[in-house]
Amino acid sequence: MKKSQHRSLSPYRFPDKKGHFGEFGGRYVAETLMPALKELEAAYQKIKGDASFRKEFQSYAADYVGRPTPLYFASRLSEATGHRVYLKREDLCHTGAHKVNNTLGQILMALRMKKKRVIAETGAGQHGVATATMCARFGLECEVFMGDEDIRRQSLNVFRMKLLGAKVTGVSSGSATLKDAMNEALRDWITRVQDTYYCIGTVAGPHPYPLMVRDFQSVIGKEARKQVQKQTGRLPDYLMACVGGGSNALGLFFPFLQDKRVKIIGVEAGGDGLSSGRHAAAIGGGKPGVLHGQKSYLLQDPDGQIIPTHSISAGLDYPGVGPELSFLHQAGRIDFVSVTDKEAMAGFDWLTRLEGIIPALESAHALGFLKKSAKKLKKNSIIVINLSGRGDKDMGTVADYHGVSL
Numbered sequence: 001m002k003k004s005q006h007r008s009l010s011p012y013r014f015p016d017k018k019g020h021f022g023e024f025g026g027r028y029v030a031e032t033l034m035p036a037l038k039e040l041e042a043a044y045q046k047i048k049g050d051a052s053f054r055k056e057f058q059s060y061a062a063d064y065v066g067r068p069t070p071l072y073f074a075s076r077l078s079e080a081t082g083h084r085v086y087l088k089r090e091d092l093c094h095t096g097a098h099k100v101n102n103t104l105g106q107i108l109m110a111l112r113m114k115k116k117r118v119i120a121e122t123g124a125g126q127h128g129v130a131t132a133t134m135c136a137r138f139g140l141e142c143e144v145f146m147g148d149e150d151i152r153r154q155s156l157n158v159f160r161m162k163l164l165g166a167k168v169t170g171v172s173s174g175s176a177t178l179k180d181a182m183n184e185a186l187r188d189w190i191t192r193v194q195d196t197y198y199c200i201g202t203v204a205g206p207h208p209y210p211l212m213v214r215d216f217q218s219v220i221g222k223e224a225r226k227q228v229q230k231q232t233g234r235l236p237d238y239l240m241a242c243v244g245g246g247s248n249a250l251g252l253f254f255p256f257l258q259d260k261r262v263k264i265i266g267v268e269a270g271g272d273g274l275s276s277g278r279h280a281a282a283i284g285g286g287k288p289g290v291l292h293g294q295k296s297y298l299l300q301d302p303d304g305q306i307i308p309t310h311s312i313s314a315g316l317d318y319p320g321v322g323p324e325l326s327f328l329h330q331a332g333r334i335d336f337v338s339v340t341d342k343e344a345m346a347g348f349d350w351l352t353r354l355e356g357i358i359p360a361l362e363s364a365h366a367l368g369f370l371k372k373s374a375k376k377l378k379k380n381s382i383i384v385i386n387l388s389g390r391g392d393k394d395m396g397t398v399a400d401y402h403g404v405s406l
């Protein structure tokens, strides 16, 4: 990273008042949605400095979600790599992934805004489940928009959402996947802004969502920063996390952005390899464009049409990435790499066998990167990896991959 760029990031004042991270972010929406976004922004400004909100968030984070999650020293991974590897155990959160940190924060906001109905988009169903969980806990009506194709592929999560009392509405437009579900949720929101709260699942969408979701997920990095200092006496050399929309990554990374000596690596889904065209690496293989109310790196054809994505991990299968990550890529503060489906599966097997922890296929991308790059890193480095979720949801995919029928 160049010196001049360090200066521009410190002090860190992003996003600006209009939600821009440099050229990225913003609020590219229909006029009819502006009042709802302004109402949300005002509500967020109000709770941001509010001690009673923070206390409420911390109380549910502790007793309901199970925070703080451990920072676990993975001794056998460490031995295998010649480094000191620590795993931030978001897989131990209630519902099995980091997503619930954000839905907790947003549902508490919905309550303060006196909204009775909550809507969400979901791809693999993890954010839908986390939203449905919080709505069940607080007695709110919940409707989740999900592409028909994803409903077919992720039937277990559809069933979980229904058990939790949510209505799951299929979306048949476009490729009938996550991006279409998000379009549909935005459309629904326009028609019912009075009583409806839209809970977005990652650090994407129009301002103030990327800011809000980053702040709620930053609990991961705040805890990890204290834990790693306590356990090793210093800050880590590397942070690594998988990147779909970017919420688990930014949640870990954000509290370390000013620590110039900490190297930060985001791992995108390389699918069959970037040169194959079958992947979901928005930064590695995309260009800046506008989607879902924000400007960011996107996978698109020369006409700017969004192209179909592929990843073995449903949670990384999104054609875009949050605007702040696009900005931090451009500023040189975060290095983005990608690993293929095959390398992610190798990371999955590796962690399962060496540490007795079955990771989500999303998180397995970060492990796959460590596995293939460990030798190239400075010896005996302290490495913190975000273990964003557990792998139970992926058993079907893993069995298929190994040609086993369950």
Ligand SMILES: *Cc1c(COP(=O)(O)O)cnc(C)c1O
Residues within 6 Å of the ligand: 097, 098, 099, 126, 127, 201, 202, 203, 242, 243, 244, 245, 246, 247, 248, 249, 315, 316, 360, 362, 363, 388, 389, 390
């Ligand atoms: C959804 C999900 C991701 C990807 O989303 P981000 O916003 O990039 O974090 C990663 N890991 C798990 C376990 C997920 O459920």
